[in-house]
Amino acid sequence: MMNFWLFIPEFALTALAFSVIGIDLFLPKEKKIYLPWFSLFGLLGILAMSLAYLSGKEEILYGGLFLIDDFSIFFMGFFLILGVIVILISTEYVNKHLKHPGEYYGILIFSILAMILMSASGELLTAYISLELLSFGLYVLVAHGRYGEKSTEAGIKYILLGALASALLLYGISQIYGLLGTTKFSDIHLAFVTESVSSLDMGIVIGIAMIIAGLAFKIAAVPFHMWAPDVYEGAPTPITAYLAVGSKAAAFALMMRIFSNGFISIIDDWQMIIIVLAALTMTLGNLVAIAQSNMKRLLAYSSIGHVGYLLMGIVAMTPLAFDGIILHLIGYGLTNMACFLCVIMLYNATGRDDIEGYAGLADRSPFLAMSLSVALFSLAGFPFFAGFTTKFYLFTAVANEGLLWLVSLAILNSLISLYYYLMVIKQMYMVNPDDKTTLIFSRVNRYVLGGLVIAICLVGVYPGPLVELVQSASQSIFSYVP
């Protein structure tokens, strides 16, 4: 008998999302500032409940549609905390620049639910449906600043290219299903191991390639990255942050599951595709970032570069490399959240997000300049900050699998990335601003930014406890493979 109670967190999230949208209908306009706090405490409640209730549980639900294990519980925590942070950094931005907060927060919660389902899915179609739920939520959120030209443009681009990606993914899934007669990861693995299909069957390779292409769209890997800079630039900035961290983490969680549980035995057939993707992604992302003059576009390309690093972990396909991926997702996530929060705070205060708008920030707000420098140095991979430690872990794990040349390319790319991060730091510290007024920020944003900076340093110098959690997650995912 299946234990449906294990699904309580998901049901609770759905209820929370509906009630946020519902309450919004009845709230008078001036009371709507309480909606984010309602959502926030809802998420925190669900987080506390699910961690207490689920921890250590291991079960397969609906005959393999969903898998409850350390991996999915870990990512549930990851996405709920991410949701909390995104709501916190949204409050002021939404009040100032957007309308309809109820829909904003409601859809945000739906998309968190979708990400949790993605990381827990044990079968291709469930994964696809969860991915679509996420994508639809994001289409709406990206276009939420719908009276601005850029946001609308971003929304249209995202929905068109996103639909294309979904089509590719679906086509890949149907190929696999057509040839193997199953969509469950474990059965796919079994089919490869036992006999039935020769691994060189063209149809299988095409199917896997299509799945990789579809997912590559979602994580914005080169050459499927074209949408990212435009969408990142046009979307409301908290949503950009959410896109950069959340949807990528979810897609990587799904990739880790699919490739380790389903396709691991024919790794030789698809490894090369991902190696090429990884090499192209990190190199192109970092090189093009140099030419950017808008901070959000710069961060978009920088995050493309980071996707390249993360893809190396998929290539390596060991528990240690998966530790590396998850850790780097955390390090990159915290750091990017801090970066985007700085972008949001400056935008709220001055209405600018071009890099020249950062001129003289060290005089106008030392705290913001210091925090952004910490975040940028962390992205560049300097020690003391999360970016260094997590990157080092990931790179070591990948190098261990005989991919030192690929890691060398990644390390070289870190050097390239340093150049454009330094350009931003130069603006903040070495250029005199036209406007010298001191900037004032909301208290929530300041506290969250301070917390993020502390977290970045903490992960950077004392990652031990975190690594233990991550290890149990990545080991549980490998337990399905005999």
Add this chain to the structure above:
Amino acid sequence: MDSYLLISLIGIPFVGAILVAFLPRDRHLEIKGLSTAVVLLTLVLSIYPFLKYDTDLGGYQFIREFAWLDSLGITLSMGVDGISAPMIFLTGIVSFAAVLISWNIEQRAKDFFVLFLLLVAGVYGVFVSLDLFFFFFFYELAVLPMYLLIGVWGSSSDFITFIRNKEYGALKLMLYLVAGSVLVWVALLAVYVEADMGTFSLLSLESAEFSESFQRIYFPIFMVGFGILAGLWPFHTWSPDGHVAAPTSVSMLHAGVLMKLGAYGIIRIGIDLLPQGAEYWMPLLLILGTINVLYGAISALAQKDLKYVIGYSSVSHMGYVFMGFATLNTTGMGGAVLQMFSHGIMTALFFALVGVIYDRTHVRDIGVLEGLAKRMGFTASFFAIAGLASLGLPGLSGFIAEVLVFMGTFQDYPIFGVLGIIGAAITAVYMLRLLGKVFFGPISENWKALPDAKPVEKFSMGILVVFLLLVGLYPKPWMDLINSGVTPLLERVVGL
């Protein structure tokens, strides 16, 4: 005391940086006082391993390990041997002298001292680490603050024909140094994977048997990677530009101590882990080191900017360190390590002096500065001592170090020994010419009202001068220590 000594060398400046960061922005006196106290405390602690290291026992002492990350085999392990003990002491002396010199910083003083203390923590970290991960961690940490320190508080060179702004110097330095650490990082991972012991601990990796072909491929990567920071020709070009652009105290620390990190990396990791590779590539290092000496000295001859002379002279002097390494005998290697110490003190003194002069005159053009000794007697006499140490006058530290390097070189490569001595002769030419022109001789009208160095500056430079004389007159404690560290290292190379 012993077991927490090394961690506190890193911890105290680091905690100091945090404390300074929480002081109010406009309380300059408290900020500077606290920073000075912190650095003074680490100076006192840094003397301890220098005095208490047991040379008869040898090996690593004051060892202490903290678990950090089991899954990759990373431990925060620290220890000191005969090579690192003088380097730690050097860091203590130079950072204290530098913090005193930076009392005149007024612009954004808080940010400056926070970054400065982080830099000091990073430098100590490299010298005490016995784990490759943490070695690299602190190595990068020491590079990190440089961009801001130079870009914000530095100064630009502004001649009619030659303009180098400080942002240029800062960016060039940063990109070069990180390019060096890219190579180091790759080689570290290669060592980790090849050893297949699942550990980054230097002590364990020493027992790994690396094949000869592996050593031959990866030793030059370490050599160039670390060499960039040490100013190895032809990757030295960041060094004059960066040091000239940097504010005085940062030049002192960077040229005095940070460049030694690179040289230290070559022996501590390169030669120690890959001895056969070292043996194979040493002739190349000897050639490059000799070019360093000659090229640096000849370039120094041609400079118009006082600080560029010092910048190129330190490129030239680092050449002796490489030459000494390349001899692979106790005399030459011991001389090289002593040269690291001696040059650290000497170049810090030079940069402090140039800073004092620039502070008063706002000029660094040798053509304009004339006869300063009349007004700045104290500065002039210190400059003379540093200059004489630099050209290798007996009785000063530079002499002993260079003679040892030359003796070591003559054992196997007499031609290079001669070239090295020619380098010293060129040094004498530009140093004496500089001294004659800038300090002695008729004073020009512009400088009739120049004040001499302030007491705090005199004190700071005085400490450095004392050590120049001390090492020059009584080098025994240094040489005993250094030889106890160099001998086992060479046994690894030659014994194989």
